[in-house]
Amino acid sequence: MTRQGRASRVGAWTVICFLLLPITVVLPISLTDQDFLSLPVDHLSLQYYRKLFASAEWLSSIWQSLVIALGAAIIAVVAGALCAIGCWRRGSRASEAIRLLMLVPLIVPTIVYVLGLYRLWVRLDLLDTYTGIIIAHAVTAIPYVVIIVSTSLAGFDARLEQAARNLGASLRQTLWMVLLPNMMPALVSSAIFAFIHSWDETVIVLFIGGRAIFTLPRRMWQGINDNLDPTMAAVASVLIGVTIVLLAADLVLQRRRGR
Amino acid sequence: MGGGGRASFLLLVAPALLLTLAFYFVPLAQVLWISVTEPNPGLENYALLATSASIGRMLLTTARICVATTMVTLLLGYCVAFALTRATPSLRRVMMIGVLLPLWVSVLVRSFAWMTLLRREGLINDALLASGLIQQPLALIWNELGVVIGMVHIMLPYAILPMAVQMRQIDPALTAAARGMGASGFGAFYRVFLPLSLPGLLGAGVLVFIFSLGFYVTPVLLGGGRTLMIAEYISIQIVEVLRWGTGTMLATTLILAIFALLAMLSRAIDLRGLFGAK
Amino acid sequence: MTRTALTRRHLLGAAAATGLAGALPRSPRAAVPDVVLCNWGGDAVPAFTQAFVGPYEKATGGKLIIDPSGPSNGKVRAMVEAHHVTWDLCDSGVSGIGELGPRGLLEPIDYSIVDKSKILPAFGYEFGVVNYMFSSVLAWDTKVVTTRPSPADFFDLKKFPGKRMIRKDSQAMLELALIADGVPMDKLYPLDVDRALRKIGAIKSEILFWDTGAQSQTLLRSGEVSMGWLWNTRANLLKRDTKGRIDWSFAGGLLQPGLWTVPKGNPAGKQAMVAIAAMQAPAGQIDLLRAMGNGPANPAAAPPGDLTDIDPGSPANLAVQAKIDAAWYQAHGSEALKAFLDVISS
Numbered sequence: 001m002t003r004q005g006r007a008s009r010v011g012a013w014t015v016i017c018f019l020l021l022p023i024t025v026v027l028p029i030s031l032t033d034q035d036f037l038s039l040p041v042d043h044l045s046l047q048y049y050r051k052l053f054a055s056a057e058w059l060s061s062i063w064q065s066l067v068i069a070l071g072a073a074i075i076a077v078v079a080g081a082l083c084a085i086g087c088w089r090r091g092s093r094a095s096e097a098i099r100l101l102m103l104v105p106l107i108v109p110t111i112v113y114v115l116g117l118y119r120l121w122v123r124l125d126l127l128d129t130y131t132g133i134i135i136a137h138a139v140t141a142i143p144y145v146v147i148i149v150s151t152s153l154a155g156f157d158a159r160l161e162q163a164a165r166n167l168g169a170s171l172r173q174t175l176w177m178v179l180l181p182n183m184m185p186a187l188v189s190s191a192i193f194a195f196i197h198s199w200d201e202t203v204i205v206l207f208i209g210g211r212a213i214f215t216l217p218r219r220m221w222q223g224i225n226d227n228l229d230p231t232m233a234a235v236a237s238v239l240i241g242v243t244i245v246l247l248a249a250d251l252v253l254q255r256r257r258g259r
Numbered sequence: 260m261g262g263g264g265r266a267s268f269l270l271l272v273a274p275a276l277l278l279t280l281a282f283y284f285v286p287l288a289q290v291l292w293i294s295v296t297e298p299n300p301g302l303e304n305y306a307l308l309a310t311s312a313s314i315g316r317m318l319l320t321t322a323r324i325c326v327a328t329t330m331v332t333l334l335l336g337y338c339v340a341f342a343l344t345r346a347t348p349s350l351r352r353v354m355m356i357g358v359l360l361p362l363w364v365s366v367l368v369r370s371f372a373w374m375t376l377l378r379r380e381g382l383i384n385d386a387l388l389a390s391g392l393i394q395q396p397l398a399l400i401w402n403e404l405g406v407v408i409g410m411v412h413i414m415l416p417y418a419i420l421p422m423a424v425q426m427r428q429i430d431p432a433l434t435a436a437a438r439g440m441g442a443s444g445f446g447a448f449y450r451v452f453l454p455l456s457l458p459g460l461l462g463a464g465v466l467v468f469i470f471s472l473g474f475y476v477t478p479v480l481l482g483g484g485r486t487l488m489i490a491e492y493i494s495i496q497i498v499e500v501l502r503w504g505t506g507t508m509l510a511t512t513l514i515l516a517i518f519a520l521l522a523m524l525s526r527a528i529d530l531r532g533l534f535g536a537k
Numbered sequence: 538m539t540r541t542a543l544t545r546r547h548l549l550g551a552a553a554a555t556g557l558a559g560a561l562p563r564s565p566r567a568a569v570p571d572v573v574l575c576n577w578g579g580d581a582v583p584a585f586t587q588a589f590v591g592p593y594e595k596a597t598g599g600k601l602i603i604d605p606s607g608p609s610n611g612k613v614r615a616m617v618e619a620h621h622v623t624w625d626l627c628d629s630g631v632s633g634i635g636e637l638g639p640r641g642l643l644e645p646i647d648y649s650i651v652d653k654s655k656i657l658p659a660f661g662y663e664f665g666v667v668n669y670m671f672s673s674v675l676a677w678d679t680k681v682v683t684t685r686p687s688p689a690d691f692f693d694l695k696k697f698p699g700k701r702m703i704r705k706d707s708q709a710m711l712e713l714a715l716i717a718d719g720v721p722m723d724k725l726y727p728l729d730v731d732r733a734l735r736k737i738g739a740i741k742s743e744i745l746f747w748d749t750g751a752q753s754q755t756l757l758r759s760g761e762v763s764m765g766w767l768w769n770t771r772a773n774l775l776k777r778d779t780k781g782r783i784d785w786s787f788a789g790g791l792l793q794p795g796l797w798t799v800p801k802g803n804p805a806g807k808q809a810m811v812a813i814a815a816m817q818a819p820a821g822q823i824d825l826l827r828a829m830g831n832g833p834a835n836p837a838a839a840p841p842g843d844l845t846d847i848d849p850g851s852p853a854n855l856a857v858q859a860k861i862d863a864a865w866y867q868a869h870g871s872e873a874l875k876a877f878l879d880v881i882s883s
Contacts, residue, residue, distance in 0.1 A: 012342030015335045016357035019415055022372035025382070026364055029372065035778065036754065037371050079275035086271025098272055100518065105283055106469050107517050111494045112510040115503070115615055116286030122621040139283045142275055144466070151421045151462030155428035155455075171267045185427065189420040196362045202476075207612060210623060211604060220367050222605050223579020225750040232368050239363040247356050251349060313879040320882065378761055401745050401761075484705045484746020487882035495878070498611035500871040501636045 023240060030233035037228045048234040058219060058231060065216040068130060069198035072137035076194040079138070080145025081187060085179060088153040089161070099146060106143035110203040113140070118207060128210030136204050141194035148193070152186030291511050297504035304508035314492075314509075321488040324403060324478070325471040328410040332467050333460060335411070336418030340459070343419070344426045358416050366413070370480035373409050374400060401483030409477040417470060418463040425459030461524075469517060489513065569599030570805040572812045576628035578605030584828035588821040596815050599808065610636045613800050617642045622800045625809040629665060629798040632708060635867040637798065638664035644799040650810040655817040655835045657794075657850070662863055665796030666813060669825055670832035672792050672849040672858060673709035676772040676785035681763040688717045688789030691764055692740055699763025702756050703737070705746035707877035708866065710737070712791045712859060713766050722789075722859035730873050734880045741881060757783050770830035773847050787854040793861045795831065 025039075032038050033045040052058050083102060087095035105113070117136055118127070126132030156179075164178045180187070202217040209218060220232045294304050307314055339358065343351055361369070376382050377400035384396040399405055429452060437447035475490040489509060496506035572593075576585060582605050593601045606612070608627035614637065616622045627633065637643050643664040653661050660667035677686055682697050690697055691713075703710045711733040712725055718736050720729070737744070745762055747753040753767040754775050772785035797816075799809045816822075819838035825831050826840055832849035833840065845851045849858070866873075 008338050008341045008345070011335075011338035012354065015339050015415065016354060018335075019361050019412065020357055022369050022376065022412065023360055023364060025372040025375050026368055029368075029375065036751070036758075038759075039375060075278075079278055083272045083275035086268050089271070090268040092268075095268065095272075098276065100521065101284075102275060102279065103465075103469065103517070103521075104287075104514060105279065106466075107472070107514050108287060108510050109473050109475075109490050109493050109513070111497050111611075112290055112507055113283070113287055115497065115611075116288075116290035117282075118615045119289065119619050120282070120286045122619045127621070135278075135282050139279050142279060146275070147462055147466045148421045148424065151459055152424045152428070154458035154462070155425050171270070185424045186421075189424055192359065192362070193417065193420070200365055206606070207615070210606070211602075217365065220365060222607070223577070223581075225577050226579035226581070227754070228367065228371065228751045232365060233371075236364045236368045240360055243360060243363060244356065247352065251352055254349060254352070313875065313882075316879075316883055374755070374759075378759065380760055479748055480752070484744075484748065485741075485882055487878060495874075498609045499632065499636070500874060501610055501614055501640065502871070 026233055026236050030237040032230055037230050048231045052231050052234045061214050061216045061219040065199055068133050068137060068215060069195045071134040072141055072198040073191050073194040075138035076141035076145050077187060077191045080142040081149050084146045084149035084153060102146040103143050105140045114204055114207045121208060127208055128212045132208055133205060133213055137198035137201055141197045144193040144197060145190040148190040149186050152183055156182060291507050293503050294507035294511050304504045308512060317487050317489060317492050320486060324406055324488060325468055327407050328414060328471045329464055329468045332411050332414040332418045333464055336415055336422060336463060339419045340422035340426055343423045358419050362416055366476045370409060370477060373481060377405055400481055403486055405481040406478045406486050409481040410471055410474060413477060414467045414471060418467050421463045422459040426456050429455045569597055570808050571600045571602055572625045572805045572808055573602045573604050573623060574626040575604045575606055575608040575624040577607045580829060584825055588824040589816050592818060592821050593812060593815045597811060601812060613637055614642055617801050620802060622802045622804060624800055625803040625805040626812060627798045629796050631861055631863045631866050632870055633798055634662055634665040634796060634863060635870045642801050644801050647810040651813045652817055657836060659860060660794040665798045667794035667834040668797045669795045669834055670792060670850045671795060672769040672787060672790045673713060673766055674769045674772055674785050674787055674790040676757060676767055676783055677764040678757060678760060679782055679784050691717050692736060694740060694743060697763060700761060701744045702747055702762040702765030703744055705748050707873045709791045709793060710766060711873060716789045716859060725859050726862040726865050728865060730876055734876060738880045746881060769849055773830040788857040790858045791861055792849055792858045
């Protein structure tokens with residue numbers, strides 16, 4: 001291991017500790033005995049976990065967020081990845097323009113877009129519907145996918161694809177058997193970001209949502225003029241806990257498979 | 260590369276293009292049109308860019324914080340991405356947990372966690388005071404420093420992942436060859452690896468910078484109210500004071516400014532080559 | 538309204554007896570349209586439900602539905618302009634009628650249905666009528682501020698060191714600054730915005746600005762600030778939660794009305810006015826005072842002894858506060874906000 005190797009390792013772990021620092025505080029906050037977001041004062045309390053699992057509203061919000069985020073992520077990744085691949089293969093002025101255009105949903109503040117979205121959704125009767133929110137989230141998540149997949153394709157050896165084509169592969173076969181397997185890390189990363197984008201998205205659901213759509217961010221933000229409900233810290237802790245358990249299980253499985 | 264006929268190109272970009280045209284650009288165009296129709300037809304809203312001192316100041320604050328955030332994020336993120344590519348698969352998984360876990364925590368909870376950590380009587384200041392490293396509590400929050408800390412924390416995964424994904428494709432044999440030919444460890448890195456990792460760095464930089472421009476929640480919650488950035492400013496125009504002309508004008512300006520920035524960047528670096536069209 | 542319902546019940550009863558109930562057409566006039574009330578969610582939902590929903594349904598037979606979406610000006614404008622209004626009543630305020638009224642986005646209040654005698658005359662406007670009262674008041678941390686501060690002490694950083702806290706909005710903050718600077722409470726308007734901003738700007742580096750009610754509580758409770766201007770409802774809760782460590786006072790505060798507004802083209806039409814009239818009853822307003830600390834709008838509502846202290850509209854508290862002038866805000870509100878944000882962000 002070279003000197004930079006070691007230095008970069010130390011640096012990397014420091015940054016990772018920085019990343020995990022606020023998370024370590026979230027767990028105690030979720031165990032607060034107070035009515036408001038705070039560290040526990042007198043004793044630890046499971047009240048907000050109990051509230052979370054007993055509350056039909058919080059559970060339904062989690063479910064709605066999950067469904068919407070999955071739908072939006074799938075659409076965004078498929079559309080975005082295909083677009084990035086197409087632009088990469090073509091390499092013309094037009095493809096550059098299209099890739100630039102795909103960045104716009106990331107640039108424009110959502111509150112501005114949502115004014116126009118509202119009007120369109122009224123006409124299409126998509127206000128306060130799953131479809132309406134999923135489409136809006138998908139369309140605003142496409143930039144993440146395009147950027148990450150394009151970045152990944154930048155280092156991709158184009159000759160592999162050319163070889164496949166020379167051997168007679170159709171577009172679909174080239175995509176499926178050559179490009180996609182090599183792009184897996186990029187696809188997974190962009191799927192994660194598209195998912196989180198929808199999972200955390202607040203402005204669109206606050207404007208387009210009505211009484212039917214009440215995703216998790218909406219539930220966390222409503223009532224913010226009164227109080228921040230510590231249940232949101234319990235939600236975060238549960239999600240983190242589940243992820244750690246899943247990843248630990250994955251690690252154990254990998255090790256057992258002898259990698 | 261010039262590969263792929265027109266037909267296959269159109270087929271590939273069609274889903275994204277049609278979706279965004281129909282459900283994003285058409286409604287957006289209608290909104291942005293307001294910038295030249297309200298309160299009066301014409302370009303008077305755009306004139307504010309030159310005449311309004313408060314808008315100018317707000318733009319400067321935004322640029323300052325976003326550039327700072329991007330630089331710090333790229334620097335720290337590069338370290339992690341670099342280590343990720345060199346790590347063994349199981350170690351890489353563990354590191355990934357550390358990188359991805361924060362994404363589960365909503366901005367509200369994160370901001371409150373930072374408050375708990377950074378405030379005058381918070382955990383960090385308590386620890387530093389107790390260890391005798393400082394005499395007075397540090398002002399780590401309710402200022403631009405707090406905002407940058409909060410924003411870097413949110414942006415890091417968005418920088419690390421694209422960079423790591425791209426770095427993985429760099430053939431390790433290349434740096435090994437450089438070492439073999441007598442380059443020092445740092446020399447091999449600087450001359451071989453770093454240039455090869457530039458696409459990832461730039462892709463991440465573009466993503467983080469643009470993303471941070473739209474940031475609203477973190478500056479509001481961690482800035483103590485004094486860091487007024489463009490996203491919040493636009494929101495106030497649209498939601499509170501109904502100055503939709505000003506708000507949409509600023510949004511349009513943002514788009515044009517970013518395009519201009521990317522155009523300048525592409526002149527300095529061959530962006531097309533960067534993103535693969537050789 | 539009640540007569541029609543009885544008549545319909547009569548008819549249906551008779552029809553049922555003859556087995557013709559299904560054949561009778563439902564008279565559309567007899568069905569009371571649902572009224573959707575949009576407020577800001579959180580504790581306000583159970584509080585409003587308990588205070589208003591039951592009594593309204595008993596009085597009119599119609600349903601009152603609470604929508605916690607938060608009636609921001611931007612959303613109301615978008616709704617009205619798209620001809621897709623889903624709210625009948627909005628829990629709005631002075632800035633709401635100031636921005637939406639002149640743009641023709643609100644229905645004028647029908648004072649032939651809403652009773653003007655059941656409100657303080659100053660708070661019945663063309664496009665909004667008072668639903669409850671609240672105040673912006675001074676609160677302090679008794680651990681640091683050991684003697685009771687006067688309004689002027691807010692700006693005295695030597696006498697009471699520590700950071701200050703105000704809302705990130707010019708409304709009420711300008712008035713409180715002027716009162717602290719010695720302007721008599723009945724001579725506040727037209728506001729000397731420059732004077733107020735100079736006062737605030739002088740200690741700007743020591744001020745933290747809160748955006749949401751929750752934030753205002755957190756800053757004081759956690760000791761980040763030693764004195765602050767916030768809503769009486771939040772101050773009241775803080776005092777109770779901290780067992781008196783945070784104390785507050787109406788003195789030198791600003792009385793502000795919450796206002797019912799009706800977006801133009803609202804689905805339930807005139808029924809919204811009927812709902813407003815129904816919510817003018819004292820009993821529900823006192824329930825709201827007990828639940829949330831919002832003062833009754835009806836001067837005839839007499840809160841029980843234990844609640845008069847925290848009622849912003851009680852005679853004792855009225856005497857030490859200024860009243861907001863909505864007309865000034867309609868003319869100058871957004872300019873003042875712009876100047877305010879400018880000062881605090883530079």
